[in-house]
Amino acid sequence: MTQFPKRLGLPEEYASLVKHIVENPFLNGETIRLDGGIRMQPK
Structure with a gap:
């Protein structure tokens, strides 16, 4: 089972990717x- 992350990504983390x-x-x-x-x- 895959665990959901405890938080959403920070803008800096998305920018890095x-x-x-x-x-x-x-x-x-x-x-x-x-x-x-x-x-x-x-939907």
Whole structure:
């Protein structure tokens, strides 16, 4: 069972991941969810 995080991400943490995605030339065509592990049901 996957545990939910105790908190949502800080803006600096999201920015760090975005920076890594933009600067990494070997990462392409990948979907990376920036949702802190929260999975919402579709409407």
